[in-house]
Amino acid sequence: MxxxxxxxxxxxxxxxxxxxxxxxxxxxxxxxxxxxxxxxxxxxxxxxxxxxxxxxxxxxxxxxxxxxxxxxxxxxxxxxLRHSSDRARFRFFRLVGPDGARIVPTGRVLAARRRAARAGEARALGLSPSALVLGLTRERRVGGRALVHETIALPLPLFARLDLPVGQDLAEELYVLYQHDCGVTVARAEDRISPEAAPVAVARSLGIAPGTPILRIRRIAFGLDGVAVEHRISRSARLDYAVAIE
Amino acid sequence: MxxxxxxxxxxxxxxxxxxxxxxxxxxxxxxxxxxxxxxxxxxxxxxxxxxxxxxxxxxxxxxxxxxxxxxxxxxxxxxxLRHSSDRARFRFFRLVGPDGARIVPTGRVLAARRRAARAGEARALGLSPSALVLGLTRERRVGGRALVHETIALPLPLFARLDLPVGQDLAEELYVLYQHDCGVTVARAEDRISPEAAPVAVARSLGIAPGTPILRIRRIAFGLDGVAVEHRISRSARLDYAVAIE
DNA sequence: GAGTGGTCTAGACCACTAG
DNA sequence: TAGTGGTCTAGACCACTCC
The missing domain is CATH 1.10.10.10 (Winged helix-like DNA-binding domain superfamily/Winged helix DNA-binding domain)
Structure with missing residues (x-):
């Protein structure tokens, strides 16, 4: 001491x-x-x-x-603090239902594969062009209906040990797994929300007509040391994004 | 003392x-x-x-x-704190351009008239149904192009002294005028962001095709005493909404 | 009962602003 | 030079948790 x-x-x-x-x-x-x-x-x-x-x-x-x-x-x-604690739980989840109530959707990873980072991902994560990332496609569901479609890129040396069951519901939030499997604690995030006409693949996943107006939320998440650790694009047609400005 | x-x-x-x-x-x-x-x-x-x-x-x-x-x-x-101070200036303005830079658009009030509150407005402001409000329609422009279209409702006894030049650019932000003219300080706000197909009137104002996907931002702003003082719906096709989650 | 964080006090010195 | 907020210290007592 x-x-x-x-x-x-x-x-x-x-x-x-x-x-x-x-x-x-x-x-x-x-x-x-x-x-x-x-x-x-x-x-x-x-x-x-x-x-x-x-x-x-x-x-x-x-x-x-x-x-x-x-x-x-x-x-x-x-x-x-653990990400699984009550206090940390809703800090990074900002989507709410039409009545304003916080939704707790189930998350299911549809695909996970190593691939080259796309240009925007590499820029956001501070990687060299076409560096290797772990690419995830994910759906969040409530009552059998997909409400959110996500495309996630994780820089690869860091997330090599991430252990994901593909095709079945996850019991834990992803950030809990980042922390548990890879020792990565998400400490901060920047979200950018834009309007978008639903792309065909997303529309099929969400069960809406292609071209329907949706929210496109681009998140860059940062670790305790300030380094970008996650690039995520979430798309949703039926949920709202809630912000409290104190 | x-x-x-x-x-x-x-x-x-x-x-x-x-x-x-x-x-x-x-x-x-x-x-x-x-x-x-x-x-x-x-x-x-x-x-x-x-x-x-x-x-x-x-x-x-x-x-x-x-x-x-x-x-x-x-x-x-x-x-x-004054709302006109540098510190307060950008606190309640969250829209950014495609490059992520904060935009400082000019605001111009197109119409200001006393009218009955709509149902959603009355509920959000805690007013009795069809109470009187001051209804504003407003455009925010950059370089001659309208980027944001806003519909604002202000509870009326409180904002009776608001002095607005209709049809010309405002030198000050609205919140500065609330504070200066009516003694109302906005201390806190709740934003809800949804996707929307641009309504005809809004599309004409923004110079886009009706039905184009846009952001619909519903804000309820609260005064120092915690009472709701403003209901605002902002619509934009070309700007993003930026959030930092600390 | 022992140990922890939460509150409250009291006083010292420093850095900055203004006249 | 006087007055302000910013930092740092020291010690007291309380509320809560656990054994």
């Missing part, structure tokens, strides 16, 4: 102490020293081992909790 | 002190005691006059700043 903060020359580093502690703790999480579900040492212990005040550690931990990296529970401790 | 917090019986109120301070300060802003642009008393003064520690006031002010109610500047003080 004698890990020290890498203290830089104070002239060089104008960064506040609590940010340095934040980054230091995040670093230990990124490297896998603390796995999802693990409890960190208590605030007291961290403060003592780092040689800073309790309040400084608290602020760093509060910001990690704010960013969804960590979950704090009074009386228990501070744990690295 | 002898304003006291309304201290309730400690058995009844389990609410933390800093939340009580937060609500107390927000209340004084809502009533207009501090206008947008006004500086609040310093943390020291507030803490002294409320009889609480500096850290407690700081936490309350930090949360008001987080919520976009207030803006803090080192050396200056803490001021009630």
């Amino acid at each position: 004698s890990k020290d903060l890498p203290r830089a020359c104070p002239a060089v580093t104008a960064r506040p102490l609590y940010q340095q502690v934040h980054d230091y703790l995040l670093g230990r999480i990124v490297t896998g020293e603390w796995q999802p579900g693990d409890y960190l040492p208590s605030e007291q212990r961290l403060a003592a081992s780092l040689g800073v005040a309790l309040g400084t550690v608290r602020r760093a931990l509060d910001e990690l909790a704010e960013a969804g990296v960590v979950e704090r529970r009074q009386g228990r401790g501070t744990a690295v | 002898s304003k006291d917090l309304p201290r309730a019986c400690p058995a009844v109120t389990a609410r933390p002190l800093y939340q009580q301070v937060h609500d107390y300060l927000l209340g004084r802003i809502v009533t207009g005691e501090w206008q947008p642009g006004d500086y609040l008393p310093s943390e020291q003064r507030l803490a002294a006059s409320l009889g609480v520690a500096l850290g407690t006031v700081r936490r309350a002010l930090d949360e008001l700043a987080e919520a976009g109610v207030v803006e803090r500047r080192q050396g200056r003080g803490t001021a009630v």
Whole structure:
């Protein structure tokens, strides 16, 4: 418990102490020293081992909790957040039914194969052109009806160990599997929503007429270290995308 | 400077002190005691006059700043945020061009008339059926081309003093005018995005073929006091809606 | 009862802004 | 130079969880 903060020359580093502690703790999480579900040492212990005040550690931990990296529970401790936890569950799922209720569709992977990245995927993921990705085609269903059609690209060295049952319903969300199988935690995402006339293949999958207006949602997801880890295009005709602007 | 917090019986109120301070300060802003642009008393003064520690006031002010109610500047003080400030400017504008760049279109009100609220508007705004609203039709243009078509409903006693030049470009965003003319500060909004085939009137306005797939964005905006103050439907064929999920 | 995070206090020093 | 918010420290007490 004698890990020290890498203290830089104070002239060089104008960064506040609590940010340095934040980054230091995040670093230990990124490297896998603390796995999802693990409890960190208590605030007291961290403060003592780092040689800073309790309040400084608290602020760093509060910001990690704010960013969804960590979950704090009074009386228990501070744990690295799992994507399967209740708190993380709906964070990245923004589609709602006509009545505004959150939908929990079943996900089924229709196809998974290694292929060259398409131009847009390579650009978004920061890969060299035609780098290898794992390409997934996926449907989300409610009550036997397909509501969402997804095309997903995952950079391949990173996701080589992803273990997917093709053609049957997944019990877990994909992000839970990313974390469990490949040690990839999705920390942040950027969505872009455009209108589109349903392409033929998508229309057939969703059971609508080709050309029907649909939502096309392009997502780029980023890991804890800020690197892009997923390119996803979701298409839906019957669900709305909900955003709260606070 | 002898304003006291309304201290309730400690058995009844389990609410933390800093939340009580937060609500107390927000209340004084809502009533207009501090206008947008006004500086609040310093943390020291507030803490002294409320009889609480500096850290407690700081936490309350930090949360008001987080919520976009207030803006803090080192050396200056803490001021009630204006919608015209740089910080507030893009908070509620989420449409971007094909290249991902934020667009700053010009807004022009085509029509403004008092009318009965439509069913959906009345429900969203919490009005009695067929209550009176100010109905606006508006276009947002870039380079002479209409990119967004909007239908806006504003509950009428509240927005009676709204002063809008019809048919010419607006120098300010609408929310700035809400705040300036009517004392209404938009603090929060909920957007729902659906796909739609462009209705005839909208298609003509946007210069596209009727039936073209477009985005239909329904917004309900809320004031500082949590009451719904605006119902807005924006339609666009050429812009994307951008969301960052942190 | 021991240990954890949540709240509240008190005071010091620094960085920035303004006159 | 005076006043502001930003950072950092130190310590107290409480609410909650678990054994």
